[in-house]
Amino acid sequence: MTWAGWSIEPPLAYVAVAGLLYWLGGRGRPSDWRTTAAFAAGLVTIVLALDSPLDADADALFWAHMLQHVLLLTVAPPLILLGKPWPRMWRALPLSMRTKVGRSLARSPAAAPLRALARPLPAWLLFNATIVAWHLPAAYNATLTTPWVHQLEHAMFFFTGLLFWARVIDPGPLRPKLVWPARIAYVVGAMVVGWLLAIALVLDPHPLYAHYATLARRPGGITAVTDQQIAAGMMWVPGSIAYTIAMMLGLYRWLEPDTAPRPQLPALPT
Numbered sequence: 419m420t421w422a423g424w425s426i427e428p429p430l431a432y433v434a435v436a437g438l439l440y441w442l443g444g445r446g447r448p449s450d451w452r453t454t455a456a457f458a459a460g461l462v463t464i465v466l467a468l469d470s471p472l473d474a475d476a477d478a479l480f481w482a483h484m485l486q487h488v489l490l491l492t493v494a495p496p497l498i499l500l501g502k503p504w505p506r507m508w509r510a511l512p513l514s515m516r517t518k519v520g521r522s523l524a525r526s527p528a529a530a531p532l533r534a535l536a537r538p539l540p541a542w543l544l545f546n547a548t549i550v551a552w553h554l555p556a557a558y559n560a561t562l563t564t565p566w567v568h569q570l571e572h573a574m575f576f577f578t579g580l581l582f583w584a585r586v587i588d589p590g591p592l593r594p595k596l597v598w599p600a601r602i603a604y605v606v607g608a609m610v611v612g613w614l615l616a617i618a619l620v621l622d623p624h625p626l627y628a629h630y631a632t633l634a635r636r637p638g639g640i641t642a643v644t645d646q647q648i649a650a651g652m653m654w655v656p657g658s659i660a661y662t663i664a665m666m667l668g669l670y671r672w673l674e675p676d677t678a679p680r681p682q683l684p685a686l687p688t
Contacts, residue, residue: 428569429468433461440503442510449506457501463494468572477562478637480630481648488652490572491549492660495579499587538585538596542604545582546611548574553615555626562629582608586664598672602665609661612653619650 467489476483625631625642
């Protein structure tokens with residue numbers, strides 16, 4: 419269903435449910451407007467990526483599709499995590515459900531793979547492997563011809579993004595468990611993976627994806643190769659902004675002087 423270029427797609431249902439749980443969990447409790455604003459901005463980013471006219475443009479323009487990916491990988495997840503959503507959304511659920519689900523996640527052998535993926539190295543590997551795998555020509559072309567595959571790609575980008583950024587941002591209850599130098603290396607390593615993909619796209623003299631190569635017309639009259647080079651620029655520059663901010667903040671926190679007062683030793687008797 420579409421209206422003036424905007425569409426009603428399954429991601430909108432996720433946004434609505436997440437927003438409702440966040441609101442219910444925060445009723446009657448003091449909250450920081452900045453965390454609420456960050457969470458709301460993250461949900462708006464999802465809507466802009468997947469339900470706005472940008473989604474329709476992505477069918478005809480590779481760079482628009484790449485912008486969607488940047489929003490889902492590096493913008494929406496950190497904004498949502500800055501909203502510290504888990505405790506607040508958790509409170510909106512019935513107590514019996516919280517108890518059952520919490521025990522299952524903490525102790526159940528079936529949930530062991532999920533607990534393992536929440537650790538820093540598996541989260542980093544899954545996040546970057548997901549990006550690389552979905553940009554292979556066969557997988558990427560499948561997303562452009564099969565709607566459910568396209569939805570799966572976007573869901574994997576967003577949810578692996580949450581896992582990845584949860585190790586950089588401290589949203590609770592998942593703790594990063596990374597010292598600042600490790601956190602810096604964590605985000606720089608992911609940024610380099612994106613750079614390598616961007617370099618591969620910009621250096622290839624031929625269109626890499628058949629869907630865009632065979633289009634008879636494109637908005638703006640650009641060629642398929644130019645479209646691909648702009649998409650590489652999207653991944654390289656806008657796609658590096660969140661990583662760069664995280665890296666700079668990490669460097670600041672790592673190198674900031676220790677301002678805690680030193681304990682005073684008791685005076686020796688004279």
